[in-house]
Amino acid sequence: MAQPERIAVLGAGSWGTTFAKVLADAGNDVALWARRPQVAQEINETRRNGSYLPGIELPERLRATDDAAEAVHAAEVVVLAVPSQTLRENLAGWQPLLPPEATLVSLAKGVELSTLKRMSQVVGEVADVPMEQVAVVSGPNLAKEIAAGQPTATVVACPDEERAVALQKACFTPYFRPYTNTDMVGIEISGACKNVIALACGIAAGLGFGHNTMSSLITRGLAETTRLGVALGADPMTFAGLAGLGDLVATCSSPLSRNRTFGERLGSGETLAQAQEAAHGQVSEGVKSCSSIRQLADRHGVEMPITDVVHRVCHEGLEPGPATAELLGRERKAE
Incomplete structure (x- = not known):
């Protein structure tokens, strides 16, 4: 599987915006969905997300929108950057918009209260995709340090090793070093x-x-x-x-x-x-x-x-x- 060229990140909080920056710095065209139109406008006009990452300049290959359909259109990877306990509700609204073959990546770290499911299980269930299509990113991910370009390493986990390697390539930068893993259970339990x-x-x-x-x-x-x-x-x-x-x-x-x-x-x-x-x-x-x-x-x-x-x-x-x-x-x- 080739490295994706167009990636959507749904959620413009500190970690969602930071990971979108990493992906853009790695050479991808990134669409970042923000719930609030004013956040999307600020990012596009000033290259800043002052509410969550003050002082950090965002790359030109990152464009923001408050329209989820626009963000995910033709995306080869869709990154889900919302809190764990709201993932199910948000994803249910986005599910009809998702490209059917896209790799779905969870950044959330938690165990769902109502079902006791891990986030990848929630994604697979709500999006109605095989687990081989779902990935997670986890590791020492303090957003402000990464956004500032401080060196760190992380883990990209997916049951499909080919997808994991493609995602690894998509987020590899001089300051962000991803390793692959297929142990979704261990990665997600650690993160939660x-x-x-x-x-x-x-x-x-x-x-x-x-x-x-x-x-x-x-x-x-x-x-x-x-x-x-x-x-x-x-x-x-x-x-x-x-x-x-x-x-x-x-x-x-x-x-x-x-x-x-x-x-x-x-x-x-x-x-x-x-x-x-x-x-x-x-x-x-x-x-x-x-x-x-x-x-x-x-x-x-x-x-x-x-x-x-x-x-x-x-x-x-x-x-x-x-x-x-x-x-x-x-x-x-x-x-």
Whole structure:
């Protein structure tokens, strides 16, 4: 399969706009769909998306539109850059517009609340396409750093290796190095769970804890993520890679991480509503995914204590201080 020449990106938030920039920098003609007409107009007239990527100049090969039909027309690849819990609703509206042979790429990282499905499963079901036509991109993907051209690596996963290689070529730039993988389960479980562990790290930071605590949460978070992934059929080695450990470290450590920042607000004493208001509409995926991941773990008999505590802090009123004490007071056992 040849490298695509025309690509649509549906969603002009920070990561959608950044990935559209990567694709354009890699030599593709990119149509970026924005929900708000004024965002599309700003991008086309000023080469900026000031709401999400202030100060970043966007390439000429990237054109924006608020018309989804125009964006996807004749596209060989359609990238879905909307939050995980709204993917189904959005995709249902776009499905009649999609070119039948296009590769559908999910950038969302989460597990759907109502069905406990991974994002690729939602895409395949709603778009009514074989799973070989669906791909995901995951890794250390802090949008502002990538948009600024800072070097990073990522993973392009697809059951069809030929499609994965074509997408790899389509987003390869001097600053963005994609690797291919066929383990969709491991890649997506890593991407969903790391947001929850980042919330835990943020809560710990808000409580005043330091690097030892963060390191412990990241390490034990990786362990419980791996347990769930393996129970679902993932390759254990995936969790040691870019989409596993790599994304986990970036998301748990950086102030650019929405989940880490959101957790820090909770740890410092803000309520869920106050933290959401302070986020100014930016979605912290882990707040909702902690519930669906916990349900998925229960379904498969997998112990995920950090995820369980984060869910209870976010949705059951558990205070962050007692939550930390509960984790530390768990039964002693071998690592």
